[in-house]
Structure formats: structure tokens, C-alpha cells
Amino acid sequence: MKTPNRKAVILLSGGLDSTTVLAIAKSDAYDITALSFRYGQRHVHETEQAEAIASSFGISDHVVVDIDLRVFGNSALTDNIAVPKSQNVEDLTEEIPVTYVPARNTIFLSYALAMAEVRNANTIMLGVNALDYSGYPDCRPEYVDAFERLANLATKRATEGDGVDIVAPLINMTKSQIISKGLSLGVDYSMTTSCYDPDDDNRACGSCDACLLRLQGFQQNGLKDPAAYQETLG
Amino acid sequence: MKTPNRKAVILLSGGLDSTTVLAIAKSDAYDITALSFRYGQRHVHETEQAEAIASSFGISDHVVVDIDLRVFGNSALTDNIAVPKSQNVEDLTEEIPVTYVPARNTIFLSYALAMAEVRNANTIMLGVNALDYSGYPDCRPEYVDAFERLANLATKRATEGDGVDIVAPLINMTKSQIISKGLSLGVDYSMTTSCYDPDDDNRACGSCDACLLRLQGFQQNGLKDPAAYQETLG
Numbered sequence: 001m002k003t004p005n006r007k008a009v010i011l012l013s014g015g016l017d018s019t020t021v022l023a024i025a026k027s028d029a030y031d032i033t034a035l036s037f038r039y040g041q042r043h044v045h046e047t048e049q050a051e052a053i054a055s056s057f058g059i060s061d062h063v064v065v066d067i068d069l070r071v072f073g074n075s076a077l078t079d080n081i082a083v084p085k086s087q088n089v090e091d092l093t094e095e096i097p098v099t100y101v102p103a104r105n106t107i108f109l110s111y112a113l114a115m116a117e118v119r120n121a122n123t124i125m126l127g128v129n130a131l132d133y134s135g136y137p138d139c140r141p142e143y144v145d146a147f148e149r150l151a152n153l154a155t156k157r158a159t160e161g162d163g164v165d166i167v168a169p170l171i172n173m174t175k176s177q178i179i180s181k182g183l184s185l186g187v188d189y190s191m192t193t194s195c196y197d198p199d200d201d202n203r204a205c206g207s208c209d210a211c212l213l214r215l216q217g218f219q220q221n222g223l224k225d226p227a228a229y230q231e232t233l234g
Numbered sequence: 235m236k237t238p239n240r241k242a243v244i245l246l247s248g249g250l251d252s253t254t255v256l257a258i259a260k261s262d263a264y265d266i267t268a269l270s271f272r273y274g275q276r277h278v279h280e281t282e283q284a285e286a287i288a289s290s291f292g293i294s295d296h297v298v299v300d301i302d303l304r305v306f307g308n309s310a311l312t313d314n315i316a317v318p319k320s321q322n323v324e325d326l327t328e329e330i331p332v333t334y335v336p337a338r339n340t341i342f343l344s345y346a347l348a349m350a351e352v353r354n355a356n357t358i359m360l361g362v363n364a365l366d367y368s369g370y371p372d373c374r375p376e377y378v379d380a381f382e383r384l385a386n387l388a389t390k391r392a393t394e395g396d397g398v399d400i401v402a403p404l405i406n407m408t409k410s411q412i413i414s415k416g417l418s419l420g421v422d423y424s425m426t427t428s429c430y431d432p433d434d435d436n437r438a439c440g441s442c443d444a445c446l447l448r449l450q451g452f453q454q455n456g457l458k459d460p461a462a463y464q465e466t467l468g
Contacts, residue, residue, distance in 0.1 A: 065305055071297055072352045103348035106388045110344040114337035118306045137393045146387050150380040154340045159371045 004165060007031045007121035009112045012062070014049035016192045016214055017127030017170055020182035024169050025125055026057050027185050033119050034062040035112055039069045039104075045193065045202040053191050061119075065111055072102050105138035109147050109166070116164050117155045124151070125167045131174055144168050175217030183221070190226035203228040238399065241265045241355035243346045246296070248283035250426045250448055251361030251404055254416035258403050259359055260291050261419050267353050268296040269346055273303045273338075279427065279436040287425050295353075299345055306336050339372035343381050343400070350398050351389045358385070359401045365408055378402050409451030417455070424460035437462040 008030040012018045025032055036050040047064055054062040105128065112124045128139040137143060148166040152158045170178050182189065194214045195204035204211050206229045218225040242264040246252045259266055270284040281298055288296040339362065346358045362373040371377060382400040386392045404412050416423065428448045429438035438445050440463045452459040 063305055065302065067301060068299065069348070071299055072348045102351040102390075103344055103388055106347055106384065107341070107344040110337055110341040113340055114303070114306045117336040137390060138388045140387070143384070143387045146380070146384040150340065150377070150384050153374070153377045153380050154337055154372045156336075156371060 004122035004163075005120065006123075007033070007116075007119060008123040008125055008167075009033045009035055009116045009119060009121050011108055011112055011124075011126040012036050012050045012054060013127075014046050014053055014192060015127070015194045015210075016175075016182070016189060016217075017129060017178060017194075018050075019053050019127075019187055019189075019192045020178050020185075021125050021127040021169055022053065022057055022059075023182055023185040023187045030123065030125075032057075032059050032061065033115060033121065034059050035108075035115055036062065036064045037067055037108060037111070038064060039067045039101075045198065049191065049193060049202075056188070056191065063115065067107065067111075069101055069104065069107070103138070105136075105143070106147070109151075113151050113154060113164065116151075117157045120157070120162070121164070122162060123165050123167055125169065127170050128168050129170045129175075129178070130172060139171075141168075141171055144171065174220075175213050176220035179217045179221050179223075183223075188226075189218075190228075193227055199230055201228070203230045205230055238356035238397075239265075239354065240357075241267070241353060242357040242359050242401075243267045243269055243350045243353060243355050245342055245346055245358075245360040246270050246284045246288060247361075248280050248287055248426060249361070249428045249444075250409075250416070250423060250451075251363060251412060251428075252284075253287050253361075253421055253423075253426045254412050254419075255359050255361040255403055256287065256291055256293070257416055257419040257421045264357065264359075266291075266293050266295065267349060267355065268293050269342075269349055270296065270298045271301055271342060271345070272298060273301045273335075279432065283425065283427060283436075290422070290425065297349065301341065301345075303335055303338065303341070337372070339370075339377070340381070343385075347385050347388060347398065350385075351391045354391070354396070355398070356396060357399050357401055359403065361404050362402050363404045363409075363412070364406060373405075375402075375405055378405065408454075409447050410454035413451045413455055413457075422460075423452075424462075427461055433464055435462070437464045439464055 006029060008025050010022050010025055010032055012022055012034040013036065034054045036047050038047050051062060116124050130140050144166050151166060152163045158164060193202060193204055194210040196208040196210050197205045204227055215225055240263060242259050244256050244259055244266055246256055246268040247270065268288045270281050272281050285296060350358050364374050378400050385400060386397045392398060427436060427438055428444040430442040430444050431439045438461055449459055
């Protein structure tokens with residue numbers, strides 16, 4: 001491909017990981033299009049948060065796409081299946097969690113690819129992580145590589161010599177390392193929520209998989225998570 | 235992978251190609267989920283047609299997904315760019331037409347992949363064709379292969395040993411061969427429209443790329459296209 005430009009499309013959910021990716025892209029001087037989705041998730045606060053975060057990074061090009069994953073059902077994040085809760089992080093299993101949404105990252109990346117073509121961006125960045133979420137097939141390096149290969153066959157731009165890199169800067173980092181990186185770049189993690197089951201005031205539950213991993217990450221940095229929780233945590 | 239089952243998700247636009255694919259899948263005794271999209275296309279008749287066609291094949295599982303490709307703009311099929319017209323099929327160029335929608339097949343296949351996982355289907359079928367539409371990068375065999383590779387890394391089902399085949403039965407057929415195949419399976423092509431620019435009564439224009447190729451295909455079979463056109467054609 002030609003020399004890649006510095007335009008990037010960033011998948012931004014408003015959680016800890018994607019916000020850290022946004023900070024990395026910003027510090028690497030990318031010209032950023034942030035892309036978020038309203039996909040029938042139970043916690044609609046997500047997109048409001050993504051908007052506030054994009055704005056705090058001075059991103060004027062933030063696109064929110066409405067998509068309806070509910071036609072597929074089958075996930076605790078969009079259906080009325082109970083989100084599993086644990087008391088500590090050791091209880092987490094290697095199994096694929098019920099919070100898995102079918103083909104979600106493939107759908108999100110497909111939209112990102114369309115946006116990259118329209119914005120003439122040579123880079124798509126996303127916050128997938130293979131360590132903490134080994135249970136999600138579409139968070140693994142081989143998945144990201146396969147999407148990149150597809151992307152470079154899929155679009156008019158790519159066939160004309162302007163390919164696209166799929167960059168997953170957090171893929172081999174622990175939650176603790178991700179938080180450390182984000183803090184060094186000035187991320188305000190109080191703006192982010194990772195919880196699968198927040199209450200109506202968007203306060204985290206403190207006991208779903210995502211909360212446990214996040215709390216452990218801050219703990220390993222010797223810090224208290226600045227996010228709002230439903231009850232004060234030790 | 236395990237022995238594939240006979241469940242298939244079929245991308246059905248209601249055009250000539252996808253309707254022929256549906257007929258092929260039906261004759262191959264697949265248990266079919268038809269998947270169509272309302273994607274801000276100018277000709278909304280498409281989904282009504284797809285519904286009528288699915289129904290005529292006795293398909294009870296037909297899902298129409300609303301997606302908004304208009305956030306990306308940049309295509310004659312969703313914007314107010316003029317559809318190019320020609321007088322005869324020799325005028326068609328090898329260039330990628332302005333009717334190209336960014337990453338459309340990638341987005342459609344991503345939804346099909348999610349649906350295949352939810353329906354436990356081992357097959358996704360689509361009507362892409364590399365000969366007539368050489369200008370569309372996401373209609374080539376290497377694109378279809380790359381999506382299949384991605385699909386088998388992307389989902390919980392695939393990682394558990396139940397992979398998915400992406401089948402494009404028309405990929406190396408001429409329009410004439412596609413029509414011949416469909417007719418042998420009893421397809422009623424009067425139900426299908428291929429036109430990029432139909433009028434309000436869903437009558438084809440007769441002069442866009444899709445119309446020219448279709449008309450030639452029927453002609454080569456010694457037949458008259460049974461679809462409705464805006465004026466009587468020689």
C-alpha cells in the first residue's frame with residue numbers, strides 16, 4: 001500500500017479500553033473519527049458517555065450508528081438473561097460468557113471499514129484485549145489479522161492501493177497495564193464505565209466480570225477506581 | 235468442523251441473483267433463513283419484493299434488518315448522485331461504478347454471520363457474481379474466501395467446532411447462465427427487479443448497468459425479460 005495517512009476510525013464504546021485507545025490515537029497525532037453504536041444494549045448510558053468522552057478529547061467527528069442486534073437475541077447484554085456475578089476475580093472462567101453478542105465485533109468493524117473508506121482513513125483502531133477476555137473469539141489476534149486481510153480485499157479504496165490497518169493496541173496488555181498507559185496519557189477514568197449491569201444512575205455493580213477485572217486493574221496500580229459504584233467498595 | 239447441517243442463511247435482496255440463490259438452496263433442501271436489509275436505499279420496493287419472493291418459496295423465517303448506510307453517504311444508491319445510463323452493454327466499463335456502497339457486502343455478511351450463529355446454521359449463501367460485476371471488490375472469490383476465514387474465527391459456535399461455509403453459487407456464472415439455472419428451478423423472474431433506478435411503480439429503467447446486463451442475459455436465452463419496464467423494449 002501507499003504510505004499510510006494519519007487518519008483513523010476509532011471504535012469508541014465509552015468503556016475503559018476504547019477510551020484508552022482513543023487517548024493513544026490522540027497522542028499519536030491521528031486525525032480521528034470516533035464511531036459508536038446504539039445497538040439495543042440495556043445500558044443506553046454507553047453512547048452518552050462515548051459522546052462526553054469524544055468531546056473531552058476534542059474530537060468533532062463522532063458518529064453514532066443505530067443498529068438493532070436485538071433481531072438476533074441470544075445475549076445477556078441485549079436480552080433479559082441475568083448477568084453472572086462473582087465475588088472475586090478468581091471465579092472467572094475461561095468459558096465464553098453469556099454476555100457475548102453474536103458477531104458483534106465483526107458487525108462493528110464492518111461499519112468502521114465503510115467509515116474508513118468514506119473518510120479516506122488508512123487505520124481502524126479498537127480496544128479488544130485477548131488476555132482478560134480470552135472467552136471472546138472476536139478479541140483474539142488471529143481474528144484481528146483475518147479482519148485486516150478481509151478489509152484489504154473488500155473496498156474500492158483498498159483495491160486502488162490505499163489499504164487499511166486494523167490496530168488493536170491493547171491486545172496483549174493486562175488491565176493493569178492498560179490503566180497505567182491511559183493514566184500516563186491523562187485519561188479521566190471516572191468518565192468511563194465497564195460494568196455489564198449498571199443501575200439507572202449508571203453506577204457499576206462491582207461484581208460482574210468486567211467490574212472485577214477493572215477493580216483488580218486499579219488495585220494493581222495501587223489506585224482506587226474513580227468510577228461510581230452502587231456501594232462503597234473495600 | 236463437524237458434519238455441516240442443512241441450515242442456511244441466505245442474503246435476499248429480491249433481485250435476480252439472490253432469488254436464483256434462494257431457488258438453488260431450496261432445491262438443495264436447505265432449511266432456510268432469508269435475510270434482507272432496509273438500508274436507506276432509494277428503491278424501497280426491494281424489501282417488499284424480497285418478502286413476496288420469500289413467501290412464494292414457502293420461507294417462513296424471513297428477517298428484515300433496518301440498517302442506516304446513509305451515515306456513510308457516498309453512493310448513488312443511497313444519495314442523490316445520478317445513476318449512470320448507457321445505450322448498450324458494450325459501454326459498461328471495468329471501473330468501479332458510482333453505485334458501489336462502501337463495505338456493503340461486508341456489513342451484510344456480518345449480520346448473516348450473527349444470524350447463522352443464532353440459528354445454528356453452517357451455511358451462508360449469497361448471490362455475488364465476479365463476471366458481470368468485476369468492478370465491485372466485494373464480489374470476488376478471494377473476498378468471499380477471506381470472509382469465510384474470518385467467519386470461522388469470529389464466533390463462539392465456530393470456536394466450538396461448528397464452522398460456517400460462505401457459499402456463492404453464482405460467482406463464476408454469466409447472467410445468461412444464472413437465468414437459465416433459475417428457470418430450470420422454476421423461478422418467476424417477473425417478481426424480481428435488478429434496476430438501480432426504478433420508477434415509483436417499480437418499473438425498471440432499461441438503461442442502467444444492471445438492466446443492460448439482465449436484458450442481455452434473457453436475450454441470450456432467447457427470452458424476453460418478464461419484469462416490468464418503463465417503456466416497451468425492442
